[in-house]
Amino acid sequence: MHKGKLFLRTIVARAYPRIIGANREKSWIFFDTFLPLLATSAYVFFYRAIHAPEEYIGLVVVGGAMTAYWLNVLWSMSSQLYWDKEAGNLALYIAAPTSMMAILLGMAVGGLVMTTMRAVAIIAAGWLLFDVQFSFAYWEVLLLTFVITMAALYGMGMLFASLFLLFGREAWHISNLLQEPIYLVSGFYFPVKALGFWIAAAASLIPLTLGLDAMRQLLFPGHPTFGFLSVKIEIGVLAGLALIFIVLSKFALDYLEKLARQQGRLTERRR
Amino acid sequence: MSGVNRAFLSFRVATWLGWQIESNWTDPFLFFVYSIIKPVTSVMILVVMYWVITRTDTTSPYFAYMYLGNAAYIYVGSILVGVSWAVIDDREHYQTLKYIYVSPIKFYFYLLGRGMARFLTGTLSVVITMGFGLLVLRLPIRLGEIDWPLFAVSMILGLANLALMGLLLGAATLQMARHFWSVGESVAGALYLLCGAVFPIDVLPAWLRLLGYLLPPTYWLELLRRAVLGSEVSLAISPSLAGLGDGQLFLILLGATLLNGVVSIYFFRWSEHRAREKGLLDMTTHY
Numbered sequence: 022m023h024k025g026k027l028f029l030r031t032i033v034a035r036a037y038p039r040i041i042g043a044n045r046e047k048s049w050i051f052f053d054t055f056l057p058l059l060a061t062s063a064y065v066f067f068y069r070a071i072h073a074p075e076e077y078i079g080l081v082v083v084g085g086a087m088t089a090y091w092l093n094v095l096w097s098m099s100s101q102l103y104w105d106k107e108a109g110n111l112a113l114y115i116a117a118p119t120s121m122m123a124i125l126l127g128m129a130v131g132g133l134v135m136t137t138m139r140a141v142a143i144i145a146a147g148w149l150l151f152d153v154q155f156s157f158a159y160w161e162v163l164l165l166t167f168v169i170t171m172a173a174l175y176g177m178g179m180l181f182a183s184l185f186l187l188f189g190r191e192a193w194h195i196s197n198l199l200q201e202p203i204y205l206v207s208g209f210y211f212p213v214k215a216l217g218f219w220i221a222a223a224a225s226l227i228p229l230t231l232g233l234d235a236m237r238q239l240l241f242p243g244h245p246t247f248g249f250l251s252v253k254i255e256i257g258v259l260a261g262l263a264l265i266f267i268v269l270s271k272f273a274l275d276y277l278e279k280l281a282r283q284q285g286r287l288t289e290r291r292r
Numbered sequence: 293m294s295g296v297n298r299a300f301l302s303f304r305v306a307t308w309l310g311w312q313i314e315s316n317w318t319d320p321f322l323f324f325v326y327s328i329i330k331p332v333t334s335v336m337i338l339v340v341m342y343w344v345i346t347r348t349d350t351t352s353p354y355f356a357y358m359y360l361g362n363a364a365y366i367y368v369g370s371i372l373v374g375v376s377w378a379v380i381d382d383r384e385h386y387q388t389l390k391y392i393y394v395s396p397i398k399f400y401f402y403l404l405g406r407g408m409a410r411f412l413t414g415t416l417s418v419v420i421t422m423g424f425g426l427l428v429l430r431l432p433i434r435l436g437e438i439d440w441p442l443f444a445v446s447m448i449l450g451l452a453n454l455a456l457m458g459l460l461l462g463a464a465t466l467q468m469a470r471h472f473w474s475v476g477e478s479v480a481g482a483l484y485l486l487c488g489a490v491f492p493i494d495v496l497p498a499w500l501r502l503l504g505y506l507l508p509p510t511y512w513l514e515l516l517r518r519a520v521l522g523s524e525v526s527l528a529i530s531p532s533l534a535g536l537g538d539g540q541l542f543l544i545l546l547g548a549t550l551l552n553g554v555v556s557i558y559f560f561r562w563s564e565h566r567a568r569e570k571g572l573l574d575m576t577t578h579y
Contacts (some may be wrong), residue, residue: 052474063490067338070491071354073345137477194317198326210337215344234410 035127061085082147098178170232176266183273310409373476374410375458450512463563491532
């Protein structure tokens with residue numbers, strides 16, 4: 022089979038169980054939207070308790086929706102090869118006559134579709150429950166920002182997938198550890214510039230930091246105080262990050278595959 | 293061996309096992325760093341949110357009210373979720389639940405012991421969080437002014453209540469083949485929202501506040517705040533609970549704990565019996 026065709030078919034094949042599997046069992050919708058909505062609502066009421074301006078409610082709702090992507094990247098991308106090893110699939114992936122990159126891309130596409138449904142549900146709930154007023158005046162730029170942010174974010178997830186596998190049984194704890202600290206430094210629930218220029222700049226290595234900041238500037242254009250950098254610069258940096266992460270993930274996967282074949286221990290299941 | 297001895301032994305061994313699982317995945321230094329980073333960054337999210345809006349210092353009573361609730365809530369995540377996670381860990385991840393179950397232990401106390409291990413790691417996080425608050429953020433808490441007897445009693449009752457709620461969740465988890473990963477977190481998330489962990493429940497809409505009144509941790513957190521910050525502070529911030537005296541709050545918490553104890557025993561027995569009947573003890577779903 023032609024290499025390009027095989028690559029595309031692998032993406033479809035790996036995305037398929039994620040999308041179709043979720044459609045076969047719809048009860049996930051309740052858990053996957055209800056759970057993040059609880060935390061988001063708690064932060065909304067916290068802002069209300071300290072008499073924050075109403076636009077901060079919108080800021081929290083957008084941040085809450087984006088947590089879905091971060092959790093998906095952590096648990097369903099970065100940790101996925103580790104889970105696959107535990108379930109015995111990793112050895113099959115490596116032995117299969119296809120690209121590991123395509124397998125991870127398929128995972129990303131499947132996860133992205135599912136997570137977008139979840140994020141949309143949180144945004145809709147925020148709009149209905151808390152009367153958040155979004156502006157879609159710049160929807161084209163918003164869409165572009167979202168797509169580039171996701172490319173960079175899932176590129177990072179693909180890179181992490183290889184790295185986490187090398188960490189072995191610490192992967193679970195690393196994923197766990199990368200939740201609250203990232204919510205803090207990326208400004209999921211407050212404008213990231215509140216942390217000061219240098220911390221915000223360092224946190225910009227995580228694509229959601231700038232992606233979230235740019236999307237908030239576009240969704241709430243009446244509140245320029247939210248922004249860390251201009252939207253143009255943020256989109257440019259995100260595009261650069263996307264490229265870097267995808268290239269690095271290719272190197273990491275090649276290294277991983279080599280290690281798996283040479284040492285034969287990477288796919289070993291040991292609890 | 294008598295039933296009491298066996299129960300105690302099950303509890304003790306499970307505590308040791310739980311501690312090993314929680315702490316031996318890395319070297320002690322990394323474990324310590326991990327134990328610091330998670331709780332401190334978690335509370336820092338609220339600190340920055342508070343600072344962004346109020347621009348005031350962190351010595352205001354409201355800040356201490358929020359901070360204390362958030363620190364105590366760490367126990368909800370560790371104990372309540374921890375007990376139900378023990379079922380998932382042993383059944384799905386390590387696939388040892390069937391072996392543990394057939395060994396001569398009391399399964400109810402085994403799960404309580406696993407909760408105890410999470411209590412120990414949770415205590416480490418609470419101590420670090422409060423230490424950070426007192427030393428770095430200068431929380432307006434004077435150790436000499438704390439009502440220690442009220443603090444101790446409310447802590448014992450509150451933690452017992454959480455452990456019993458955890459057993460109820462653990463029993464429910466035993467019956468589940470899907471979404472068991474989310475159960476503990478869903479309940480913990482609901483408690484964070486409804487019990488006024490970081491804001492007074494007066495802020496909630498009336499129908500949600502009503503649910504908050506039905507949950508024992510609401511009264512536990514209020515008692516803790518009154519013990520640590522003084523009744524005047526807590527009453528001024530949360531008027532909806534001001535009508536209840538310390539004694540009434542204590543009795544409500546005591547009653548809820550006893551009720552939870554009775555319900556957890558019967559529900560656990562039923563769940564255990566059903567799990568044996570349906571072969572759920574060695575079920576692995578890879579879900």
